[in-house]
Structures are given as structure tokens and as C-alpha cells.
Amino acid sequence: MEEILDIEKRNQTGIRGFILLGLGIFPELQPLLSGFFLLIYLITITGNLLILLLIVADQHLHTPMYLFLANLTCLDTCYSTNILLKMLANLLTGERTITVSECIAQYHFFSLCTGTETYLLAAMSYDRYLAICRPLLYASIMNKKFCFQLMAVTWLNSLICNAIPVALVAQLSFCGSNVIDHYFCDFHPLEKLSCTDTSLLEIITFFLSFVFVIPPFLLTLISYICIIGTIIKIKSTFGRQKAFSTCSSHLMVVCLYYGTIIVVYVLPDSPTLTHLNKIFSIFYTVMTPLVNPLIYTLRNKEIHKATRQLYGKMVILARSHPKPPISSPFIR
Numbered sequence: 001m002e003e004i005l006d007i008e009k010r011n012q013t014g015i016r017g018f019i020l021l022g023l024g025i026f027p028e029l030q031p032l033l034s035g036f037f038l039l040i041y042l043i044t045i046t047g048n049l050l051i052l053l054l055i056v057a058d059q060h061l062h063t064p065m066y067l068f069l070a071n072l073t074c075l076d077t078c079y080s081t082n083i084l085l086k087m088l089a090n091l092l093t094g095e096r097t098i099t100v101s102e103c104i105a106q107y108h109f110f111s112l113c114t115g116t117e118t119y120l121l122a123a124m125s126y127d128r129y130l131a132i133c134r135p136l137l138y139a140s141i142m143n144k145k146f147c148f149q150l151m152a153v154t155w156l157n158s159l160i161c162n163a164i165p166v167a168l169v170a171q172l173s174f175c176g177s178n179v180i181d182h183y184f185c186d187f188h189p190l191e192k193l194s195c196t197d198t199s200l201l202e203i204i205t206f207f208l209s210f211v212f213v214i215p216p217f218l219l220t221l222i223s224y225i226c227i228i229g230t231i232i233k234i235k236s237t238f239g240r241q242k243a244f245s246t247c248s249s250h251l252m253v254v255c256l257y258y259g260t261i262i263v264v265y266v267l268p269d270s271p272t273l274t275h276l277n278k279i280f281s282i283f284y285t286v287m288t289p290l291v292n293p294l295i296y297t298l299r300n301k302e303i304h305k306a307t308r309q310l311y312g313k314m315v316i317l318a319r320s321h322p323k324p325p326i327s328s329p330f331i332r
């Protein structure tokens, strides 16, 4: 009886919120760091939404490659908002708390977005592989129906597979320390603070991170190897150089993304890695959503053309609606 009372009391006084320690680097440079991340957040959001607008507004860009890119911009906007907005709020206000439910929601969205992003990047590289290495088959494989199925699988797969670990995480109880040594609610820091047995959860999440990372990574890598192999055979040096530099920048970002995720989630957690993991996670939570819109559009002629056209349309629209004359009760 006494024991039950004790448990009840502990639950009542149990942890209501966590303290996010943040990055923990350069505490004396906090204002500079806030400004830096605010700038990154604004560029990420504007860049991604601008590309989404361009693709949606231009009928010529309604091809598989650009529709996938539109999906990626939506995903990256969510990704960045979920992680960076809370981090910024904490940096700017100096308030470091986050409630338990907020924390679990953040983890949920994060794992949802990561699972979708890996498969989406794989789908995009497969699309490029078909277009460059199998151009004759491209139109017959990448039809509307297949694209739609590919995207549906990408989004639903992550939603369904994440349901189990998220339900289990939601049932964890926390007692003792409530300090999270990280800048967002990630799985490992949360799991360490829990006083429930997490062995089943650990096995499931390890299995899932394996499924969500290794197959799409291999598919992406093989696609790019084939693409680069084809490009090298191109006769004209100019075309070759341009295609090669575009491809290698994609490949670099993709490798950085998967590489850091593999180190953080697939490799076993060790004390030396725990510290590095915080730095590594900057790459996949902050950098990837920032550079994705840049690398997929910077050297892209069609996007440049669409930008000029949209700008032209907006100028015409602005001219055809001159400012209404000022109506004032004193001027009749």
C-alpha cells in the first residue's frame, strides 16, 4: 500500500518538462550564434518556399524531377521548422525548457521527416539514374501513376513504421534528471533519461533506423555511381564538366547527410561519440534543408527561366493594378 502511494506521489511530482542544454559550444557567443541560426532559418524557409512556388506556378516544371523536388522543399520546410524554430526560441529568450509532450511531439516529427527524407532522396536519385543512364526507358517507367505511387510509399512508409516507436516513447516515464544535453529532443538523449525498461524500444528503433537508412543510401549511391560512369563517357568536355559538377555536389550533400545519420543512429552509442553526435546532427537537421534548394537549382537552366517568367508576370501584374487614388474626406 505504502509502495503504491509512493509511486503515485512520484508520478505526481514527476517531470513536467525538460531542459534543453543546447549546442553547448561558445556560450559567450550566444547572441552571435542566435543571429547565425536565425539567418540560416530564414534562408532555408525562403529558399524552399520560393522553389515550391516556382514549380507549382510553372506548367513546364510539372515533370517527375521537379515534382519530387517540390515534395523535398515541403519536407525540408517542416524539418527545419520543427528543429530550428524551437532551438531559436530557446536561444533568443534564454528559456531552455520544453514540456514532455512538446518534446515527444518534436521527436515524432523529426523521425517522421528523417524517414521520409531518406526515401525521397533515393527516389530522386533513381529518377536521375533513369533519365541519364536509361533515357529510352525513362518515359515508360516514370509515368504519372508510378511517380504518385513512389511519393505515396515515401510518405506513408515513414508514417506507418514510426507509429510503433513513437507510441512506445510516449509511454516512457521520466524521473530523476530532466536535463537533455542536446538542442532538440532526439531518441538517445530521451531514452537515457527514462526510468522505464527501454530494451525493446532500443531494438525496434535500431532495426528501423537500419531500414530507413541503409537501403535508400545504397540505392542512392549506386544510382550516382552509374550516373557518373555515364557522364565520364560523354564526348564534349564542356557538357561533361557541367554535368559532373552538378552530380558531384548532389553526391557530396547526400553522403554528408547519410554519413552523419549513420554515425549517430546506426553505430552503437559510445561516450566519445555522444559529444560528437551533437555536432554531427547539425549536418542533417540544419545544413541539409539549407543546401538542398541551393544545389538542386543553382545551376539549373529551367529554374532560372521559370524565375524570370514569374518575375515578369509579377511586374505586369503590379503595373496593371495601379495604386488607387487617395480618397480623403477633405478632397472632393
Ligand SMILES: *[C@@H]1O[C@H](CO)[C@@H](O)[C@H](O)[C@H]1NC(C)=O
Pocket (backbone or CB within 6 Å): 064, 067, 068, 070, 071, 074, 147, 148, 151
Ligand atoms: C509530390 O509528388 C507527387 C508525385 O509526383 C505530385 O503529384 C505532388 O504534386 C508533389 N507534391 C508537391 C507538394 O509538389
